[in-house]
Amino acid sequence: MPEAISELTVQLDEESAHLTSSRAALRRMREHAQALYATGGDVAGDAYGAESLGRALSRRVAELADDPTTPLFFGRLWFAGEADYHIGRRHVTDDRGEPLVLDWRAPISRSFYRASASDPQGVAVRRRFGFSAGILTSFEDEHLDRGEELGTSSRILTNEIERPRVGPMRDIVATIQPDQDELVRADIEETICVQGAPGTGKTAVGLHRAAFLLYLHRERLRRSSVLIVGPNRAFLRYIAAVLPALGEIDVAQSTVEDLLPTAVRGSDPPEAQLVKHDPRMAAVLHRALRRYVRRPQEPIVVSDGAYKWRLPESVLVRLVDDVRREKPPHGIGRERLRARVVALLQRQVEARSGESPGEGWVRKMGRSAPVVAFLDANWPAVTPEALVYEVLRDPADAAEGILTEAEQTAIRWAKPPRSPKAARWSAADAVLIDEAAGLIDRLPSFGHVVIDEAQDLSPMQCRVIARRSEHASLTLLGDLAQGTAPWAARDWADSLEHLGKPGAAVVPLTTGFRVPQAVVQLANRLLPALGVNVSAATSLRGDGWLRVQDVSDVDAATVGAVREALEQDGSVAVIAAEPSIDGLAATLRADGLDVGTAEDEKRITVLPATLAKGLEYDHVIVVEPAEIVAAEARGLNRLYVVLTRAVSRLAVIHARPLPEPL
């Protein structure tokens, strides 16, 4: 064996031995946690303590799980004249507490992602490992101290990016790029908005940022927790495995709809939807609620058994005005008013007897019939459903000067349900009810919220999240060019305003890791027609191919394209306009192909264009783009989304003429 090769083999053997001992150490850490878990009940003292200790320990055991298909570390750093560290998915220490692997989120690990020949940050050598099925197979060294740097020409990075995609989304800890890392490690106080072209790693960045913040602010975020908001459940399923693979198992993932407590049983015509998602609805509801508060017209006269106490009308008017000026949520305002009424009564008692009445007296007075009657008349309790019910029954009063006549007609119930309970609320109503709930009471806030595909949130949906992140920072991820909802954002400044974080920084990502260059160039032709100001994507991928086929028999061509795709590795998706989906699936099945839908994980998926957002497949076959464009108002944006789902190969099959910009 030539000397250089044998030297490499020796080093790889040494690294593999380190991997084996790290795995063994992680197993011991896990066994230790399991043993504590088993005895937790004995040491905790009381039942509550045992339960919370048990929860913490079982979480610890889960966090220490080892995935045999990925190595525990993927890099190594040698600092000039100092120690060296293996960088991996989590801390692993030996029995004496010495580090065998450093967590990728630790401060020292930062240099693994950020050091360069021009700014080596004290790093002499950076090593990256290649691996396959959990075994180390190669490594690449960069002697930053000698000016060596591979950058994006790293073979290990290229292999990782070009690896066929099957199943759910994977993490990218081993190959996070410097511009991505800057976003991942942004300060917890900072709200960032990432405008990224398709496949630039926005979703990956958001998930890794969540993991990073949980590492750095464990205690703070365990109390208030982190929320990931995604566009639909299929997307959430697709990304669900990433955080657990990074050792984070406690993160809530939800669509905006699922954040709302209202059961959706009805629907709206498009005109009504548009009005209900408009931010002016917040003003309408606010005004509707203000009208519940009245000017007191009578005094309160209340007896406590011993005496009759009296609060004159003028005093009550002042009390109501004061509370109104303080602008508390309505429900809190009612309680504040009650407390102030009772405090005035209490002062009368003190003035008379020189003694302060006890808590029981205060409680009794607060509940007494005259005080409750005063509150019900002037500051009545309102439920969110009742408020929205009143507005939709007749918007005229609350919406005057805010909505046009036509807009009021669009949302007015043609046949009002008999009561709020009898209403069949639509998805847009659920958002209004949440707005009303936020006017009536305070909602608990998350510690950090990551919002994916944020361009599609309506202003009112943004406010749903704003109410849950008043004291939190946000990571907003999206692409204005991929906005397909009728209310999709055209400018991030608007979204940030509705989210309660005006002026937050907007950071572009333009280097694509998914879509091959030829496919990116095709999709980029659509950009000028989309009416948004975003930078065109570039791609790191020179591989892959694009084929546009003008055919007479679309079905036969689709079957042919799927058969051809199956000759290669990886997943295959056929994407078409919704009405064509069942027919295409039937055609493929009739040809003996095993076809799945977005719900199940088969190698071949037939997917309506409306569900493709955020997903990716090795081989994508887009059928009849003209139909996809014609299906909805923002059809060209939808086509842009669909064309950018391909990781390696894109076939476009059409019988009708291609849409103009293509």
Ligand SMILES: Nc1ncnc2c1ncn2[C@@H]1O[C@H](COP(=O)(O)OP(=O)(O)OP(=O)(O)O)[C@@H](O)[C@H]1O
């Ligand atoms: N640094 C990286 N190293 C390796 N793979 C990466 C890196 N960044 C992103 N990728 C991969 O590129 C693909 C696209 O990433 P992701 O889905 O996060 O992009 P996106 O910007 O959210 O895309 P879209 O806007 O189309 O939804 C994924 O397969 C992801 O794993």
